Amino acid sequence: MTAGMWTGESRTVARVGVVTRTRPAASRIDLVAWLPPRLGIAACFAAMLCMGYLHLVPSDVDALSQPVSSYVRVGGGWLFTIGVSAMAVACFAVAAARLALRGAGLLRAVFAIGGVAFLAAAVFPTDSGEGVLSLSAEIHRWAAGVGMGAIPAGGLLLALGLGGAKVSNVARRVVPLVTVSAVLLMITATGTFLPDFVHSGDWRGVPQRALLFTEITLVLVIAFVSLARARRAEVTRS
Numbered sequence: 001m002t003a004g005m006w007t008g009e010s011r012t013v014a015r016v017g018v019v020t021r022t023r024p025a026a027s028r029i030d031l032v033a034w035l036p037p038r039l040g041i042a043a044c045f046a047a048m049l050c051m052g053y054l055h056l057v058p059s060d061v062d063a064l065s066q067p068v069s070s071y072v073r074v075g076g077g078w079l080f081t082i083g084v085s086a087m088a089v090a091c092f093a094v095a096a097a098r099l100a101l102r103g104a105g106l107l108r109a110v111f112a113i114g115g116v117a118f119l120a121a122a123v124f125p126t127d128s129g130e131g132v133l134s135l136s137a138e139i140h141r142w143a144a145g146v147g148m149g150a151i152p153a154g155g156l157l158l159a160l161g162l163g164g165a166k167v168s169n170v171a172r173r174v175v176p177l178v179t180v181s182a183v184l185l186m187i188t189a190t191g192t193f194l195p196d197f198v199h200s201g202d203w204r205g206v207p208q209r210a211l212l213f214t215e216i217t218l219v220l221v222i223a224f225v226s227l228a229r230a231r232r233a234e235v236t237r238s
Contacts, residue, residue, distance in 0.1 A: 032098070033097075033098050033230045034230065036093045036094070036096040036097040036098075036226070037093070037097050037223050037224070037226040037227035037230055038227065039089065039090075039093040040089075040090045040093030040094050040097065040219065040220075040222075040223035040226070041220060041223045041224065041227065043086045043087070043089040043090035043093060044086070044087075044090045044216055044217075044219050044220035044223060045220075046082070046083070046086040047083045047084075047086035047087045047090065047216050048213065048216050048217075048220075050079045050080070050082050050083030050086065051068070051079075051080070051083045051212060051213070051216070052213075053076075053079060054068075054071045054076065054079055054080060054083070055209070057076065059071065059074045059075070059076075060074055061074055062205065063205050063206070063209065064202070064203055064205050064206060065201070065202050065203060065204065065205050066205050067126070067192075067204070067205060067208055068080070068205070068208055068209060068212055069121075069125070069126040069140060069144065070126070072125045072126065073125075073126075073127075081122050081125075084118050084121050084122040085118070085119065085122045087118045087147070087215075087216065087219070088114075088115045088116075088117075088118035088119040088122065088147075089115070090115075090216075090219045090220075090223065091111045091112070091114040091115035091118060091147070091150070091151070091219065092111070092112065092115040093223065094111045094154070094219060094222055094223055094226065095107075095108045095109075095111035095112040095115060096108075097223070097226035097230070098226070098229075098230060099158070099161075099226055099229065100229070101158070101161035101162050102160075102161040103157055103160070103161045104161065106157060107154055107157040107158060107161060110150050110153050110154040110157060111150065111151075111154045113146065113150050114146070114147045114150030114151055114154065115147075117143045117144070117146035117147035117150060118143070118144075118147040120139060120140075120143035121139075121140050121143040121144045121147060124136040124137075124139040124140045124143065125137075125140060126140045126141065141192070145189070148181075148185055148188075148211060148215060149185060151181065151215045151218055151219055152177075152178045152181040152182050152185065152215070152218065154222070155174045155175075155177060155178040155181070155218050155222060156174075156175075156178050158170065158174060158222055158225070159171050159174045159175050159178070170225060173221050173225070174218070174221060174222065174225075177214060177217060177218040177221065178218065180214050181211060181214050181215050181218060184207045184208075184210050184211035184214060185211055187200070187204075187207040188204060188207045188208045188211055190204075191203070191204025191207065191208070192204060
């Protein structure tokens, strides 16, 4: 009987030892999967706050005819630089997120290009737009165009890359934003490069601002999609 008691106690100790050894592994956080979606979400909110504040505070910028980048020349223009930089961070974060889907490499490349483009748009400010554009303004114009084009392209790749029933779930969130962004991008490009066409240069600021906030929302939705998929993968591993 005494031997049995000792045997039972030794088995109990062994079991406790096994449980203790497995707890640290279960609580370990995969930062590579955990950080990018959350960083993208935070960057989108930062961009939206900066850009929204610029439009709420009275300034000399004509929101009807002047582009958003004109805010860089007025008081508080540093908020525009921070907002564009936050959009670059959001694109880089989405590019770094783990998304197991068809064409994931192409999607990451598109958002990485968008991140570089927005970073260039933040570093090279525009000018007054009167007369010949400076080199900085030309770089800003084309960089902003590439960045604005990369976001809907990346959203479309995400919707097409997910398979099965998940396509419809993502499509309901992403595809309408992609469609609206593409239409607004074409209208904005027309007002920028063909300002005399239906006098689009006189009201190009309206579609551009709608495009800006639509694309920030699109990146935000994509970041939330990547976060949800990362959480499902974590639950599956556990």
